[in-house]
Amino acid sequence: VFSTSQGKSLSVDEMSAFKHLLPDLIHELTYNGHHKDMPNVNQHLAKSISYNLTNGKLNRGMTVPLTYKLLARNGEFTTEITKEANILGWCVEFLQAFFLVADDIMDGSTTRRGKDCWYRKENLGVLAINDAILLESCIYTLLDKYFGDKPYYLNILDAFLYTTRHTAMGQQLDLMSSSCKIDDFDMKRYSQIVQYKTSYYSFYLPVQLGMVLANIKDPELFRQARTILLLMGHLFQVQDDYLDCYGDPSVTGKIGTDIQDGKCSWLIVVAMQRANESQKALLRANYGKTDQESVSNVKAVFEELSLQKMYKVYEEETYNDILHQISHLSGGAEKRALNHDIFHTFLSKIYKREA
Secondary structure, three states, X not given: OXXXXXXXXXXXXXXXXXXXXXXXXXXXXXOOOOOOOOHXXXXXXXXXXXXXXXXXXXXXXXXXXXXXXXXXXXXXXXXXXXHHHHHHHHHHHHHHHHHHXXXXXXXXXXXXXXXXXXXXXXXXXXXXXXXXHHHHHHHHHHHHHHHOOOOOHHHHHHHHHHHHHHHHHHHHHHHHHOOOOHHXXXXXXXXXXXXXXXXXXXXXXXXXXXXXXXXXXXXXXXXXXXXXXXXXXXXXXHHHHHHHHHOOHHHHOOOOOXXXXXXXXXXXXXXXXXXXXXXXXXXXXXXXXXXHHHHHHHHHHHHHOOHHHHHHHHHHHHHHHHHHHHHOOOOOOOOOOOOHHHHHHHHHHHOOOOO
């Protein structure tokens, strides 16, 4: 029996407790850490963490304590484990920051979350690559300190390592696609990029960690959660691709570069599926070029194909499909069905989003 009195979302106090934990973690990872004899490095790392882990929505991180809250049985919802959930949530945010710092360098992006990308600060340039590595190392420092003696330590460690490898493989496929001819872009390749690059770390990992803390062990329940959350991740990435082209930078916090980068995005895949020969020729000649005229030519073909309208239909149909799958969740061997509110909360945050 799940406690229904706890609410379907984190309270204001719970969200505040999550946010206010970061300064303590920064202090532990820098000035109070294993390398106190490197004050200059610690100062730089503290600055990097503060810059790259703030200004975001923190949806991934706060999903860990929320999942635990919604799954903990009566009597199991403790202050101690809630703090552990918050720490794991920040570990997810460190993972996100690691990926984004590296991704912005690879893509040559200029803005992130409404401010300059980290590598562009103080002319850091490629030196920011090591900052990305340090951000990743913070995850394992925290896991070792707070979870090293827990019976589920290896489960958590494996989850982060497994997810990092998945994400890196997806990122590599995405980067390699930029050198492919757009005739080779298809929905199979696109779905593979999305599943590995985005869905695992953004959607499945936070819920997986919350399930581990709630002492869920049935593989069937993890399978059910993964299936639905990977679908949400696919929807999220399609939204990202759409906003890269049509979003308002003042709202999204970044200037889209998918067309210039020649990315295998949902828009170009659908465009190549629907375009006639003359439109395909125009896309081949302009996609992946950085000058404004080429970008405008690509967007003109997108307009001719009514891709904005197609996207709205896709979003609605996918949303309804996910709702249907959530409604059919069942208990596994433990006879302990997953709380549907976990998935509804996540879905409500991404449905018709503009940033």
